[in-house]
Amino acid sequence: MRKNITSALTAALWGGTLSLLALPVSAQSVPGQSGPGQSASGLGDIAQVELLPGWRIAPDTHMAALRIRLAPGWKTYWRAPGDSGIPPRFDWTKKEGIAAQQVYWPTPKVFDTFGLRSVGYKGDVILPMKFTTTGEGEDLTVEGRVDLGICEDICVPVSVELSQTFDADLTTPDPAIQKALAHQPDQAAIRNVSCEIGSTDEGLSLAARIAVPPLGAEEFTVFELPDKSIWIDEATSSREGDVLLARTELVAGDGKAFPLDGGDIHITVIGKDGAAETRGCTTG
Template sequence: MTRIFLTLLALIGGLSAPVLAQSDDSILRAELRPGWRLADGDHMAALHLTMAPGWKTYWRAPGDAGIPPLFDWSGSRNAKTVAVSWPTPEVFFQSGMRSVGYSPEVVLPLRISTRGSGQDVRLRGQVQLGVCKDICVPKTLRLDAVLPAAQTKVDPVIAAALASVPFSATEAAVRSVRCTIGAKDGAMTLRAEIDMPARGAMDAVIETANPEVWVAEPKTTQSGGRIVAETRMMHVDGGAFALDRSGVRITLLGKGQAVDIRGCDK
């Protein structure tokens, strides 16, 4: 299958000399898989990242030890929105800190909502991400590619990545999600009790709809047949804030499986 190669540009500010001596090819290889046009007029493409042995990059919520990826598609044409699908990530522990991401490679499907279903898409923009081993190297991927409307053959690599995204709450037979809010040591606390069939040991990642709210790494336990995740939250400016329970997103990560839960029942 034809692949469109991206231009990699390292952001070198503040990096040490040994890192500057390394080429992008020695750490990270990136490709845009052009994908195919869907029956509803959307286009499915993907960003394929391959890291050197021992290196990793990060999930949308990378943990305190990670670098969150940022996407800017503002230069694109015939693209209303670009939605990233996140395959099930791994949990890494280093120096007592947890991060969430991918190693040694990841395929990130990109579903592009088009303005004209019969027209090609020009996908143009940049992706900022961190690639880490013993140190972290920030990268900017600049891309400019035409995705043809006439291409309808499914890319099996992208299809496999789509198949590995976390289960929804419905698919995982989640029965209820009860969230209790409190306060401790100047921070808001959240206790989420998730009633669902047992899936073995799982770690929780909790996000909110407000990007200015910091969420601590949850403590995840199993009690009375339920998964319990407890965390603390603070606004980045230290002020008070209201928590929208419907915007709470809980991802449970287990060995080779994950569950994506949107919102609390009460």
């Protein structure tokens, strides 16, 4: 079953044990450096990773970003990376002056590798990150580890340790971060979504009617849930005019039955001409 293949692939890559796709090394741990614009290197010509200092967009809110510079031909992955992708992981062990944080995801691309599709990015990747402060006018400090899968014909699981202080007096917007924020999936293009939920031998089936204008060739639908232990199969998609029909199956990690609330379903449609996303669908 594809679920078992995907789970084994992800586990093997993070364990550094996949001999056919991974380099003959275990997951690489790369130390970061403090200070604005410093990069975490050590991956040769494959990638450089850094925290961009950003700017204070309000007295209690700071916009920064994670920047990943990839060599030509290499890619990294979106939050829902598909069957052959490796999801990024953020583990901030130190957050001084930070009450909350949010990652913004620019529109990704869909890749086909050895017959398996994945979702992610190539080139210069910027993931904006918004930090809410515990008090107005405070400097912020973040420190921790980012785990990434970086792949070409081979895959390298990478752990990057980063630290950064975000000064409260930084007030000039960063055009690169602004561009990434503007390149997110359209959250107004999907007019409504209706879902039918059924039972299968192993879990649930989900069929969605998504009212969204065509987004270009090779439309790819991604379903997400807050509970990441639930496996979601790659969806099949077809069109009836301005309605996209998407179907998938879901299986709990423990193999047991589980409830599915339509309001928890996050849907993203990615096409050659753009992307759209929405949260929630009506069921019945």
